[in-house]
Amino acid sequence: xxxxxxxxxxxxxxxxxxxxxxxxxxxxxxxxxxxxxxxxxxxxxxxxxxxxxxxxxxxxxxxxxxxxxxxxxxxxxxxxxxxxxxxxxxxxxxxxxxxxxxxxxxxxxxxxxxxxxxxxxxxxxxxxxxxxxxxxxxxxxxxxxxxxxxxxxx
Numbered sequence: 001x002x003x004x005x006x007x008x009x010x011x012x013x014x015x016x017x018x019x020x021x022x023x024x025x026x027x028x029x030x031x032x033x034x035x036x037x038x039x040x041x042x043x044x045x046x047x048x049x050x051x052x053x054x055x056x057x058x059x060x061x062x063x064x065x066x067x068x069x070x071x072x073x074x075x076x077x078x079x080x081x082x083x084x085x086x087x088x089x090x091x092x093x094x095x096x097x098x099x100x101x102x103x104x105x106x107x108x109x110x111x112x113x114x115x116x117x118x119x120x121x122x123x124x125x126x127x128x129x130x131x132x133x134x135x136x137x138x139x140x141x142x143x144x145x146x147x148x149x150x151x152x153x154x
Contacts, residue, residue: 038068042149044140045079052082053089054154056098063105071102072143076112076136083111083130084121096127103129112136 041062043055055073062069081087082095089095099109110133111126123132133139143149 038070039066040070040143040147040149041072041152042140042143043071043073044151044153045073045075045082046077046136048078049082049087049089051079051154052095056082056095056102058152058154059102059107060098063102063107067105070106070149072108072110072149074110074112074133074136074139074143076115079136080111080115080121080126080130083109083127084125085127087127099127099129110136110139112139 039062043059045052045055052075059071059073062071075083082089083099085096087095103109109127109130111130113132113134115121115136116123116132126132140151144151
Protein backbone atom coordinates (compact mmCIF):
# COMPACT_ATOMS: atom_id res chain seq x y z
CA UNK A 1 0.00 0.00 0.00
CA UNK A 2 1.31 3.49 -0.91
CA UNK A 3 1.71 5.60 2.22
CA UNK A 4 2.49 8.91 0.60
CA UNK A 5 0.37 9.50 -2.50
CA UNK A 6 1.83 12.99 -2.91
CA UNK A 7 5.39 11.69 -3.21
CA UNK A 8 4.41 9.25 -5.91
CA UNK A 9 2.46 11.91 -7.82
CA UNK A 10 5.31 14.42 -7.51
CA UNK A 11 7.76 11.83 -8.86
CA UNK A 12 5.49 11.06 -11.81
CA UNK A 13 5.05 14.76 -12.53
CA UNK A 14 8.84 15.28 -12.47
CA UNK A 15 9.30 12.46 -14.98
CA UNK A 16 6.65 13.89 -17.29
CA UNK A 17 8.17 17.39 -17.13
CA UNK A 18 11.66 16.02 -17.82
CA UNK A 19 10.31 14.01 -20.75
CA UNK A 20 8.53 17.00 -22.27
CA UNK A 21 11.61 19.19 -21.81
CA UNK A 22 13.78 16.59 -23.53
CA UNK A 23 11.31 16.24 -26.38
CA UNK A 24 11.15 20.03 -26.86
CA UNK A 25 14.93 20.26 -26.94
CA UNK A 26 15.12 17.49 -29.53
CA UNK A 27 12.52 19.27 -31.68
CA UNK A 28 14.52 22.47 -31.51
CA UNK A 29 17.64 20.66 -32.67
CA UNK A 30 16.06 18.95 -35.69
CA UNK A 31 13.49 21.62 -36.49
CA UNK A 32 10.59 19.16 -36.57
CA UNK A 33 9.47 15.81 -35.27
CA UNK A 34 11.97 13.31 -36.65
CA UNK A 35 9.18 10.70 -36.92
CA UNK A 36 7.04 12.85 -39.19
CA UNK A 37 7.66 13.55 -42.86
CA UNK A 38 7.49 16.95 -44.54
CA UNK A 39 4.30 19.01 -44.60
CA UNK A 40 1.71 17.80 -47.11
CA UNK A 41 -0.50 20.72 -48.08
CA UNK A 42 -3.21 21.30 -50.67
CA UNK A 43 -3.83 24.93 -51.58
CA UNK A 44 -7.38 25.40 -52.89
CA UNK A 45 -7.80 28.16 -55.48
CA UNK A 46 -11.24 28.84 -56.95
CA UNK A 47 -11.80 32.60 -56.76
CA UNK A 48 -9.67 34.07 -59.54
CA UNK A 49 -6.47 35.96 -60.15
CA UNK A 50 -6.27 37.89 -56.86
CA UNK A 51 -6.60 34.70 -54.81
CA UNK A 52 -4.04 33.03 -57.07
CA UNK A 53 -1.55 35.84 -56.38
CA UNK A 54 -2.11 35.33 -52.64
CA UNK A 55 -1.68 31.58 -53.02
CA UNK A 56 1.61 31.89 -54.91
CA UNK A 57 2.97 34.29 -52.28
CA UNK A 58 1.85 31.94 -49.48
CA UNK A 59 3.48 28.97 -51.21
CA UNK A 60 6.78 30.83 -51.71
CA UNK A 61 6.73 31.79 -48.01
CA UNK A 62 5.86 28.22 -47.03
CA UNK A 63 8.75 26.78 -49.03
CA UNK A 64 11.17 29.40 -47.68
CA UNK A 65 10.74 27.98 -44.16
CA UNK A 66 10.04 24.37 -45.16
CA UNK A 67 11.66 23.56 -48.51
CA UNK A 68 10.72 19.88 -48.16
CA UNK A 69 6.98 20.60 -48.00
CA UNK A 70 4.90 18.62 -50.48
CA UNK A 71 2.51 21.17 -51.99
CA UNK A 72 -0.32 20.66 -54.46
CA UNK A 73 -2.44 23.48 -55.83
CA UNK A 74 -5.94 22.46 -56.87
CA UNK A 75 -7.94 24.88 -59.00
CA UNK A 76 -11.47 25.03 -60.33
CA UNK A 77 -14.01 27.67 -61.40
CA UNK A 78 -12.33 31.10 -61.74
CA UNK A 79 -9.31 29.68 -59.90
CA UNK A 80 -7.98 28.14 -63.11
CA UNK A 81 -7.53 31.53 -64.80
CA UNK A 82 -3.96 32.08 -63.58
CA UNK A 83 -2.90 28.81 -65.20
CA UNK A 84 -4.05 29.89 -68.64
CA UNK A 85 -1.32 30.70 -71.15
CA UNK A 86 -0.61 34.44 -71.11
CA UNK A 87 -2.36 35.01 -67.75
CA UNK A 88 -1.17 37.99 -65.70
CA UNK A 89 -1.90 39.42 -62.26
CA UNK A 90 -3.67 42.74 -61.58
CA UNK A 91 -0.38 44.60 -62.15
CA UNK A 92 0.26 42.93 -65.49
CA UNK A 93 2.94 40.54 -64.18
CA UNK A 94 2.74 37.18 -65.95
CA UNK A 95 1.97 34.12 -63.87
CA UNK A 96 4.08 31.74 -65.96
CA UNK A 97 7.41 32.62 -64.32
CA UNK A 98 6.35 32.08 -60.67
CA UNK A 99 4.43 28.94 -61.66
CA UNK A 100 7.51 27.54 -63.43
CA UNK A 101 9.76 28.41 -60.47
CA UNK A 102 7.41 26.75 -57.99
CA UNK A 103 7.02 23.67 -60.17
CA UNK A 104 10.83 23.36 -60.20
CA UNK A 105 10.61 23.28 -56.39
CA UNK A 106 8.15 20.37 -56.57
CA UNK A 107 4.81 22.21 -56.42
CA UNK A 108 2.10 20.52 -58.47
CA UNK A 109 -0.62 22.58 -60.18
CA UNK A 110 -3.95 20.84 -60.88
CA UNK A 111 -6.90 22.05 -62.95
CA UNK A 112 -10.46 20.72 -62.80
CA UNK A 113 -11.63 18.93 -65.97
CA UNK A 114 -15.25 19.77 -65.15
CA UNK A 115 -14.39 23.48 -65.17
CA UNK A 116 -12.59 23.14 -68.50
CA UNK A 117 -15.62 21.41 -70.01
CA UNK A 118 -18.19 23.82 -68.56
CA UNK A 119 -16.18 26.85 -69.74
CA UNK A 120 -15.37 25.25 -73.11
CA UNK A 121 -11.61 25.61 -72.57
CA UNK A 122 -9.25 23.27 -74.37
CA UNK A 123 -6.43 21.80 -72.31
CA UNK A 124 -3.94 23.24 -74.83
CA UNK A 125 -4.85 26.74 -73.55
CA UNK A 126 -3.27 25.91 -70.16
CA UNK A 127 0.34 26.41 -69.15
CA UNK A 128 2.40 23.25 -69.60
CA UNK A 129 2.81 23.03 -65.80
CA UNK A 130 -0.95 22.51 -65.31
CA UNK A 131 -2.18 18.95 -64.82
CA UNK A 132 -5.84 18.15 -65.41
CA UNK A 133 -7.68 16.19 -62.71
CA UNK A 134 -11.22 14.83 -63.10
CA UNK A 135 -12.71 17.13 -60.44
CA UNK A 136 -11.16 20.00 -58.48
CA UNK A 137 -13.26 19.52 -55.36
CA UNK A 138 -12.94 15.75 -55.71
CA UNK A 139 -9.15 16.11 -55.81
CA UNK A 140 -9.15 18.33 -52.71
CA UNK A 141 -11.25 15.73 -50.87
CA UNK A 142 -9.08 12.83 -52.07
CA UNK A 143 -5.86 14.52 -50.99
CA UNK A 144 -7.28 15.26 -47.55
CA UNK A 145 -9.04 11.95 -46.91
CA UNK A 146 -6.71 9.47 -48.57
CA UNK A 147 -3.29 11.10 -48.61
CA UNK A 148 -3.26 13.13 -45.39
CA UNK A 149 -2.90 16.59 -46.95
CA UNK A 150 -3.73 19.64 -44.87
CA UNK A 151 -6.20 22.05 -46.50
CA UNK A 152 -5.29 25.72 -46.96
CA UNK A 153 -7.32 28.34 -48.76
CA UNK A 154 -5.58 31.68 -49.29
